[in-house]
Amino acid sequence: MLDDATPPAKEKAKGAPRHGGHRDRLRERAAKGGLGALPDYELLELLLFRSVPYKDTKPLAKDLLARFGGLEGIGAASHEAVEDVVARSLGYQPGKATRAVALDLQLIFDVTRRIAREPTQKRTVISSWSALLAYVRVALQHEPREQFRVLYLDKKNQLILDEVQNRGTVDHAPVYPREVVRRALELSSSAIILVHNHPSGDPTPSRADIEMTRQVVQAGLHLNVEVHDHLVVGRHGVASFKQLGLM
Structure with missing residues (x-):
């Protein structure tokens, strides 16, 4: 101290x-x-x-x-x-x-x-679901403003980089799908996981979240960048687009 x-x-x-x-x-x-x-x-x-x-x-x-x-x-x-x-x-x-x-x-x-981030950085992200959820909750659960992050993965699903793409207001963080995919190409990333928080506490995806995710998925398809999931973090839990059947 x-x-x-x-x-x-x-x-x-x-x-x-x-x-x-x-x-x-x-x-x-x-x-x-x-x-x-x-x-x-x-x-x-x-x-x-x-x-x-x-x-x-x-x-x-x-x-x-x-x-x-x-x-x-x-x-x-x-x-x-x-x-x-x-x-x-x-x-x-x-x-x-x-x-x-x-x-x-x-x-x-x-x-x-x-410390919470270390297991995610050292192990395959997809096969360590609990470590991934623990990390995103520690990182974003109590953020007072909306923040959009991207986890960039290699061919073995090892984490290359967790990057904050944008910070916004209490209920909006602008996202540019082409920039997300362009960054993946720069990092030689073959797959990504989208992550953002809802400061309101409710992790339920909004219509805007669903549309933005669709745009990122479409942009990635043309350049062989797969979107594994989109996680929305709130104080009351984490919502997975894949588990909800939204992608």
């Missing part, structure tokens, strides 16, 4: 925090029972101990979870939004200390995303 999250001088001058006993007890309980036994707010408390050495981190942990709806929501939130909660909860003025705490949290969640 960063050591730059320096609290105001008057707090630092008080010496060791009075909540040290609580921290020791929580660490001991985590060590004995395992991290999996802790509720989300206590797990977040533990993560915040090093970032916030002179304050009780329980209120901040609970404020973050309440504001963003859960751990994944915190991970998907913007730096500015997280820093705002940190400042309000700790009673700090926005500045070096609050930026450092927000950055610590972003580092933790970005590492989590990369």
Whole structure:
């Protein structure tokens, strides 16, 4: 963790925090029972101990979870939004200390995303359906704006690249079918998986989603680029065009 999250001088001058006993007890309980036994707010408390050495981190942990709806929501939130909660909860003025705490949290969640992505990058995507679903949910489930991505695959269905093609508004991300296929040719990709999210939470494909997918499939047919599937990610699940019989 960063050591730059320096609290105001008057707090630092008080010496060791009075909540040290609580921290020791929580660490001991985590060590004995395992991290999996802790509720989300206590797990977040533990993560915040090093970032916030002179304050009780329980209120901040609970404020973050309440504001963003859960751990994944915190991970998907913007730096500015997280820093705002940190400042309000700790009673700090926005500045070096609050930026450092927000950055610590972003580092933790970005590492989590990369860990989730590794199985997809190392194994055949099509034969590892559960890993693929886990990855797209971590990447997009709590994105506040619509994002369109393409997973480019080689002849063995190994992932060549996961690329963000476009970011849009809360309900629209423009997609250009020819650009998607052109990029596949640049990467020597023979197959692709389309992925985008619905910030509304409902993964049900829209008419626009269906028409766009049809256009990409048609563009790919002429250049021998196969569209394996189109996944729509929402907070309530992932919809597969192939499973729904839409392609």
